[in-house]
Amino acid sequence: xxxxxxxxxxxxxxNSKPSKVVVVTSGxxxxxxxxxxxxxxxGIAMLGHxxxxxxxxxxxxxxxLVLGCERRVVYDFVNVLKGEAKLGIALVRDRRIDNLxxxxxxxxxxxxxxxxxxVGRVIAELKEMGFEYIICDSPxxxxxxxxxxxxxxxxxxxxxxxxxSSVRDSDRxxxxxxxxxxxxxxxxxxxxxxxxxxxxxxxxxxxGEMLSVGDVLELLGIPxxxxxxxxxxxxxxxxxxxxxxxxxxxxxxxxYLDVVSRFLGEERQHRFxxxxxxxxxxxxxx
Numbered sequence: 001x002x003x004x005x006x007x008x009x010x011x012x013x014x015n016s017k018p019s020k021v022v023v024v025t026s027g028x029x030x031x032x033x034x035x036x037x038x039x040x041x042x043g044i045a046m047l048g049h050x051x052x053x054x055x056x057x058x059x060x061x062x063x064x065l066v067l068g069c070e071r072r073v074v075y076d077f078v079n080v081l082k083g084e085a086k087l088g089i090a091l092v093r094d095r096r097i098d099n100l101x102x103x104x105x106x107x108x109x110x111x112x113x114x115x116x117x118x119v120g121r122v123i124a125e126l127k128e129m130g131f132e133y134i135i136c137d138s139p140x141x142x143x144x145x146x147x148x149x150x151x152x153x154x155x156x157x158x159x160x161x162x163x164x165s166s167v168r169d170s171d172r173x174x175x176x177x178x179x180x181x182x183x184x185x186x187x188x189x190x191x192x193x194x195x196x197x198x199x200x201x202x203x204x205x206x207x208g209e210m211l212s213v214g215d216v217l218e219l220l221g222i223p224x225x226x227x228x229x230x231x232x233x234x235x236x237x238x239x240x241x242x243x244x245x246x247x248x249x250x251x252x253x254x255x256y257l258d259v260v261s262r263f264l265g266e267e268r269q270h271r272f273x274x275x276x277x278x279x280x281x282x283x284x285x286x
Contacts (some may be wrong), residue, residue: 019127021134023153025177027169029140031161032198035234035244036256037137038066040157042243043260045100049132052091054122055105056149057139058113064104067094068241078106081118087125096246101131111145120182123152142176151181155192157225157263161199162211167219170195174220194225196259201230202275213273226259228252229272 024037034057041053055063058078064070069092075085080103087103094100103122106113126134138149150156156177160170177191178184197216204210217224228234233252237244245256251272258268 017132019131019134020154021123021136021152022155022157023136023138023150024157024159025138025146025150025173026159026166027140027142027146027173028161028166031159031166032228032234033140033159034062034066034137035238036157036159036196036198036228037063037135039243039245039256040260040263041133041135042067042094042097042100043245043256044133044135044264045094045097046245047260047264048099050099050101050130051133051135052101052103052126052131053135053137054103054149055137056114056145057137058105058109058111058145059107060139061105061107063137064092064102065241066238067100067102067243069094069102070104070241073104076104076106077122078109078113080122081113081115087122088129111139111143111148114145114148116148116151116182119148120152142172146173147176147180150177150191153177153181153183153191155194157194157196158220158222159196159198160216160220162197162205162213162216164211167211167216171220174222193222194263195220195222196225196228198228199230200227200272202273204230206275224270225262226255227270227272228255228259 024033026033037053041051045051053063055061064073072092075090079085080087080090090103092102123134136149139145158170158173160166181191183191201210205212229251231252233244233250244252247253255272261268
């Protein structure tokens with residue numbers, strides 16, 4: 001595989017397909033937004049779509065760690081916003097997936113460095129560079145960083161754990177998506193929202209220790225994009241800097257592949273919602 005230089009990336013012709021800006025958000029921290037951003041971006045890029053993931057968590061940069069490119073970061077999102085670096089140079093190209101790029105956040109600035117005009121300018125330039133999907137990894141909370149991440153979105157993936165506080169925070173975020181975005185300000189088409197449930201355990205649902213998919217859907221009222229099962233694979237893949245979706249033999253990878261396929265319009269049956277029924281030999285030998 002031949003890798004292009006950053007300058008060659010910035011000079012690539014505009015893609016004829018319209019670009020789509022997607023925010024991954026939730027309100028509550030620790031639910032898996034960055035993991036989801038990395039895996040969804042990787043999955044879309046694996047299917048041949050030119051994709052960039054932007055880390056909006058200024059001061060607490062993690063997306064580059066999850067994608068395993070932290071040692072190649074020279075310039076960041078804020079450097080581009082402030083005119084200290086060109087966008088094509090700040091973008092880090094993934095070495096495993098040819099169509100995947102990362103725009104890392106700054107570790108030394110704060111979220112006040114983000115402004116709507118600058119963010120809009122960067123997103124417009126990414127569209128001109130031919131990116132089909134621009135994945136915005138939102139920070140936790142509902143303050144400026146999170147609002148900047150969702151402001152220019154066309155679609156939103158709302159990530160929640162199946163527990164009450166997470167669902168409540170996600171409901172608050174849905175209110176912001178409906179009222180505090182560029183589309184809302186001009187009275188345009190509402191942002192299309194999707195629900196992604198992470199750390200889901202059918203066994204715990206059965207014991208009454210966790211909200212069910214039906215419970216969460218009833219509370220939030222948005223379409224289900226998918227369910228990611230509770231698994232140590234997520235932590236292991238994050239520590240290795242390799243998106244879990246690349247190991248297609250695991251349940252987590254299969255779940256994220258389903259999510260990406262549904263997001264791109266493919267019909268797929270939902271899995272990992274019901275407890276797996278094990279056969280006689282599996283019950284004995286595990």
